[in-house]
Amino acid sequence: MEIDYGPLTGLIGTWNGDKGLDVAPEPDGPAESPYYETIEFVAAGDVENFEEQRLAVVRYHQVVRRKSNDEVFHDQVGYWLWDAASQVVMQTITIPRAVSLVAGGSAEGTGPVVLRVRSAVDDPDWTISQSPMMRDHARTLAFEHEITLDGDRLRYAETTTLAIYDQEAFAHTDTNELTRA
Ligand code: HEM
Numbered sequence: 001m002e003i004d005y006g007p008l009t010g011l012i013g014t015w016n017g018d019k020g021l022d023v024a025p026e027p028d029g030p031a032e033s034p035y036y037e038t039i040e041f042v043a044a045g046d047v048e049n050f051e052e053q054r055l056a057v058v059r060y061h062q063v064v065r066r067k068s069n070d071e072v073f074h075d076q077v078g079y080w081l082w083d084a085a086s087q088v089v090m091q092t093i094t095i096p097r098a099v100s101l102v103a104g105g106s107a108e109g110t111g112p113v114v115l116r117v118r119s120a121v122d123d124p125d126w127t128i129s130q131s132p133m134m135r136d137h138a139r140t141l142a143f144e145h146e147i148t149l150d151g152d153r154l155r156y157a158e159t160t161t162l163a164i165y166d167q168e169a170f171a172h173t174d175t176n177e178l179t180r181a
Contacts, residue, residue, distance in 0.1 A: 003043070003045060003046050003056050004056060004084065005043065005056045005058060005082060006056060006082040006084055006107070007082060007089065007107030007113050007115060008056065008058045008080050008081075008082045008089070008115075010113055010149045010151075011041040011058055011060075011080060011147075011149065011154075012041050012042065012043050012058060013040075013041060013180045013181070014038065014039070014040045014041075014180070014181040015038065015039045015040075015041070015154055015178035015179065015180055015181065016036070016037070016038050016178055016179060016181055017036065017037055017154075017176045017177050017178030017179065018036035018067075019175075019176055019177045020034060020035035020036060020037055020064065020174065020175065020176035021033070021034055021035070021173075021174070021175055021176075022034075022035055022064075022073075022074070022172075022173070022174050023171070023172060023173045023174075024172050025138075025162055025164045025165060025167065025170045025172060027165050030170075033066050033067075033068070033073065034066075034067040034068070035064050035065060035066055035067055035073070035074075035176070036064075036065055036067060037062060037063060037064040037065065037074075037176060037178070038062075038063050039060055039061070039062045039063075039178065040060060040061050041058050041059070041060045041080070042058065042059045042060070043058060044057040044058060044059040044079070045057055053083060053085070054083070054084070054085070055081045055082065055083055055090075056081070056082040056084070057079055057080075057081055058079065058080040058081075058082075059077075059078075059079050060076075060077065060078060060079070060080065061075075061076070061077050062074070062075070062076040062077075063075055064076075074095070074174075075095070075096055076093060076094070076095050077094050078091060078092045078093045078094055079091070079092045080115075082107075087106060087107070088104055088105070088106065089104070089105050089106055089107050089115050089116075089117060090102060090103065090104050090105075090117065090126075091103045091117045091145060093143070097130075097131075097134060097138075098130060098131035098133070098134055099128070099129070099130040099131070099134055099140050100128070100129045100130070101119045101126075101127065101128040101129065101140070101143055102119060102126055102127065103117035103118055103119035103126050103143055103145060104117055104118070104119070104125060104126040105117035105118055111150065111151070112148050112149055112150035113148070113149045113150075114146065114147070114148050114149075115145075115146070115147040115149070116144075116145070116146045117144075117145050118142070118143065118144045118145070119142065119143045120141065120142040120143070121139070121140070121141050121142070128140050128141075128142075128143065137164070138162060138163075138164045139162065139163040139164070140160060140161070140162055141161045141162065141163055141169060142159075142160075142161040143158065143159070143160050143161070144158060144159045145157075145158040146158070152179055152180040153177065153178070153179055153180075154177070154178045154179075154180075155175070155176065155177040155178070156174075156175065156176060156178075157173070157174075157175045158173070158174050158175075159171050159172070159173050160172040160173075160174075
């Protein structure tokens with residue numbers, strides 16, 4: 001049977017964008033970095049959980065480079081998952097700082113399609129896991145992500161809330177606009 005990726009269908013493909021802006025924490029205050037990136041989304045089939053939940057799976061890899069020096073300064077892998085029965089959208093994220101999370105949310109519309117997910121350390125359903133170093137010194141408290149998909153155009157805005165340096169809730173933000181290659 002053909003797999004129905006539902007609202008994730010439009011993600012599948014390779015996307016490039018060069019209008020990225022990152023706001024990240026540094027000891028002396030927020031640092032802004034313009035960036036460009038490639039995100040590859042691959043149809044990865046479906047899975048069955050507990051014999052009753054069926055999820056359609058899109059695997060992705062995001063590689064982000066600073067415009068100032070062309071170096072990769074963020075690399076992220078994960079999955080987008082669609083549970084048609086409950087109409088729930090999920091994103092799992094792993095970043096190479098020893099931080100992972102599972103975010104949950106929903107999809108709205110058909111053209112454009114808006115995907116919204118969130119996760120928080122104290123959320124009983126959609127939570128964050130991190131190493132002791134990160135927990136104690138650069139703690140990810142929450143994550144919110146909105147993607148708007150309109151044919152071959154995609155834009156996103158995400159906020160990662162961090163407890164770092166003397167900041168209780170630093171808004172580490174990333175936005176970009178991409179087009180399908
Ligand atoms: C386009 C996406 C992103 C970019 C370009 C980015 C970039 C950065 C940069 C430049 C820093 C400052 C420290 C450094 O220079 O390495 C930073 C810190 C951090 N980021 Fe991100 N980030 C992104 C997304 C995320 C996401 C999704 C998470 C978590 C789910 C995350 C978690 C962190 C954490 C925990 C730190 C603090 C580490 C430290 O500075 O000691 N970031 N990020």
